Amino acid sequence: xxxxxxxxxxxxxxVAGVFGLVGSFGMIKLTDTLxxxxxxxxxxxxxxxxxxxxxMLYFLLIKGGLSFHELMITLFLFLTAPITANFIAKTFIxxxxxxxxxxxxxxxxxxxxxxxxxxxxDDNED
Amino acid sequence: xxxxxxxxxxxxxxxxxxWLALVNKVTTGNVVLGAILGVxxxxxxxxxxxxxxxxxxxxxxxxxxxxxxxxxxxANVQVAMIIxxxxxxxxxxxxxxxxxxxxxxxxxxxxxxxxxMTPGTVSTMLAADGGSILVHCLHTDDPEEVRDxxxxxxEWRLKEIFQ
Numbered sequence: 001x002x003x004x005x006x007x008x009x010x011x012x013x014x015v016a017g018v019f020g021l022v023g024s025f026g027m028i029k030l031t032d033t034l035x036x037x038x039x040x041x042x043x044x045x046x047x048x049x050x051x052x053x054x055x056m057l058y059f060l061l062i063k064g065g066l067s068f069h070e071l072m073i074t075l076f077l078f079l080t081a082p083i084t085a086n087f088i089a090k091t092f093i094x095x096x097x098x099x100x101x102x103x104x105x106x107x108x109x110x111x112x113x114x115x116x117x118x119x120x121x122d123d124n125e126d
Numbered sequence: 127x128x129x130x131x132x133x134x135x136x137x138x139x140x141x142x143x144x145w146l147a148l149v150n151k152v153t154t155g156n157v158v159l160g161a162i163l164g165v166x167x168x169x170x171x172x173x174x175x176x177x178x179x180x181x182x183x184x185x186x187x188x189x190x191x192x193x194x195x196x197x198x199x200x201a202n203v204q205v206a207m208i209i210x211x212x213x214x215x216x217x218x219x220x221x222x223x224x225x226x227x228x229x230x231x232x233x234x235x236x237x238x239x240x241x242x243m244t245p246g247t248v249s250t251m252l253a254a255d256g257g258s259i260l261v262h263c264l265h266t267d268d269p270e271e272v273r274d275x276x277x278x279x280x281e282w283r284l285k286e287i288f289q
């Protein structure tokens with residue numbers, strides 16, 4: 001039983017390590033900035049996720065206590081990673097791309113980096 | 127009165143639970159402290175978040191989370207394959223415009239976060255009026271299909287939850 005538990009935990013650790021490695025390798029291999037942005041969003045999901053699952057299993061099955069810290073780490077990562085990626089992407093677009101490089105927004109207004117938002121009239125509505 | 131005390135009831139509950147999870151021990155003192163945080167923080171931040179997000183179908187949140195988690199695992203493997211086994215010149219990245227039917231800022235935020243967390247796509251920008259979202263896709267042969275998947279798999283579910 002002990003062995004099976006340890007094998008399971010090791011499995012998650014190895015999977016996490018592999019995905020973390022592939023994510024970092026992607027940073028070197030891909031050339032375009034926006035393509036490289038895809039690599040870190042991956043390392044944070046399965047790479048970190050695997051370590052956290054392994055950690056939860058370890059505390060649950062071997063130490064015999066439920067640990068919620070891992071869930072919190074996952075939660076905070078899922079909240080912050082997309083925002084970081086979005087900032088990087090927007091900064092890149094601002095500095096390197098013109099409106100004509102991007103597809104049309106298919107709406108009345110263009111993309112927010114180039115166009116002003118419509119005037120808000122409902123700010124005080126509740 | 128209730129609205130003054132709890133401008134965002136769900137936020138209050140989440141804050142209290144997060145506090146308990148952070149201290150990792152359920153004792154009376156921690157529950158009280160969590161409850162105090164749950165009341166004080168939404169009250170202090172209330173003015174910055176004037177409208178309450180409507181959630182008509184809170185149970186579907188669980189379904190949504192499970193779908194997204196599964197997609198994250200599948201998409202991770204796909205993107206790992208692309209990175210490992212595709213030569214750079216064969217990777218065809220695309221910009222994809224996804225017109226949005228969602229209108230509430232909270233729903234759009236969740237959708238943008240979901241798009242970024244499911245690897246292979248990163249949401250980069252909104253249209254100035256929030257009417258569409260610009261997605262960068264690492265590799266696809268069929269941009270329209272990616273757009274339709276985002277709309278049918280995520281946006282449709284979020285519409286059910288938030289509207």
